[in-house]
Amino acid sequence: MKREIADIRKDYKLQQLEEKDVAKDAIEQFTRWWQDAINSEITEVNAMTLATANKEGQPDARIVLLKDYNENGFVFFTNYNSHKGKEIEENPKAALVFFWKELERQVRIEGIVIKTSAEESDEYFNSRPAGSRIGAWASPQSSVIAGREILEVYVTKYTAEFNNNIPRPQHWGGYRLTPAKIEFWQGRSSRLHDRILYTRSTDGWGISRLAP
Numbered sequence: 001m002k003r004e005i006a007d008i009r010k011d012y013k014l015q016q017l018e019e020k021d022v023a024k025d026a027i028e029q030f031t032r033w034w035q036d037a038i039n040s041e042i043t044e045v046n047a048m049t050l051a052t053a054n055k056e057g058q059p060d061a062r063i064v065l066l067k068d069y070n071e072n073g074f075v076f077f078t079n080y081n082s083h084k085g086k087e088i089e090e091n092p093k094a095a096l097v098f099f100w101k102e103l104e105r106q107v108r109i110e111g112i113v114i115k116t117s118a119e120e121s122d123e124y125f126n127s128r129p130a131g132s133r134i135g136a137w138a139s140p141q142s143s144v145i146a147g148r149e150i151l152e153v154y155v156t157k158y159t160a161e162f163n164n165n166i167p168r169p170q171h172w173g174g175y176r177l178t179p180a181k182i183e184f185w186q187g188r189s190s191r192l193h194d195r196i197l198y199t200r201s202t203d204g205w206g207i208s209r210l211a212p
Contacts, residue, residue, distance in 0.1 A: 011189050011190070012104040012186075012187025012188055012189060012193070013104075013188075013189050014103065014104045014187070015103070015104065015105075015186055016186060016188060016194055017184060017186035017194035017196055018194070019196065019207060019209060022184070022196055022207065024204075024205065024207075025204070025205055026179065026182040026198035026200070026205045027069070027070070027071050029182075029184060029196075029198070030069070030107065030182065030184075033100075033103075033105060033107065033184065034069075036103060036105075037098075037100045037102075037103060037105075040100070040102050040103060042100055042102050042103075044065070045100070046065050046066040046067070047063050047064075047065060047066075047098075048063065048064060048065070048066050048074075048076075048096045048097060048098050049061050049062070049063055049064075049096065049097040049098075049099075050062060050063075050064045050076065050084060050094060050095075050096055051094060051095040051096075051097070052084050052087040052088055052091070052094045052113075053087060053091050053093070054086070054087045054090050054091060055090040055091055060083060060084065060087060062084065064076045064078065064084075066096075066098075067124060067174070068124075072176065072178060073111065073176040073177050073178040073179060074096060074109060074176065074177045074179070075116060075120075075174055075175070075176050076174065076175055076177075077121070077124055077125075077172070077173060077174045077175070078141070078172070078175070079136065079139070079141035079142070079171055079172050080115075080171050080172065080173060081140070081141065081142070081143075081171050082141040082142040083142040084142075088113050088175065092112050092113045092114065093110075093111075093112060093113075094110075094111070094112075094113045094177055095108065095109060095110045095111075096108070096109040096177060097109075104186065104187035105184070105185065105186055105187070106184075106185040106187075107182065107183070107184055107185070108181075108182070108183040108185070109177065109179045109181070109182050109183075110179065110180055110181045110182075111177045111178045111179040111180045111181070112177070112178050112180070113175050113176065113177045113178075114175065114176055114178070115173060115174065115175055115176075116173065116174030116175065116176050118173070120174055121168060121172070121173035121174045122168050124174060125168040125172065125173075126168070130164060130166060133166040133168075134155055134158050134159055134162070134166060135155070136168070136169055136172045137154065137158040137162075137166070137169050138151055138154035138155045138157075138158055139151060139154075179200065180199070180200050181197065181198065181199050181200070182197075182198045183195060183196070183197045183198070183210070184196045184197075184198075188212070191212060192212050193212040194209075194212070195209065195210035195211070195212060196208075196209060196210075197209070197210050
């Protein structure tokens with residue numbers, strides 16, 4: 001074992017998380033932490049790990065960007081034909097993880113993923129810079145390509161074809177993860193972290209503490 005790796009550690013001491021201090025609603029609690037993260041000016045505060053699995057159960061994970069959230073769930077956008085899109089089609093169960101190291105906090109979310117409406121996808125797509133909209137057409141995301149010049153050829157092709165009137169491709173749009181569980185993790189000293197788990201039921205959100 002490489003000692004320089006094994007010896008890396010940080011003792012978390014910034015804050016604590018007690019049941020008496022959390023919101024009764026998980027989305028309200030997320031909003032509190034989200035605002036703290038925004039106020040802390042964390043770089044790409046909306047970056048989150050999206051974990052999926054295919055029909056054989058093979059897991060996969062990558063970073064995506066949160067673009068909206070409310071009581072109905074957490075929204076991100078991508079190419080429906082990408083690896084993650086195909087995995088979601090085969091197995092809609094997924095998880096999200098936010099790690100805000102500056103606050104020594106982590107949020108883990110489990111739930112079911114569905115596509116957003118076409119109207120939601122159109123609205124977000126049309127708000128993107130032109131280069132990003134062309135990129136959605138130019139990139140056959142997750143497919144093997146011969147070289148970067150393939151992308152450059154497609155960028156030139158679609159830029160000329162659409163002439164700044166760029167529609168949303170049908171293979172690109174939004175997903176919403178509707179949470180069944182949300183865990184809030186606050187780093188504490190000696191690895192005795194605080195973990196508060198919200199579990200959704202027909203009666204609302206149940207709250208419990210997990211051992212670190």
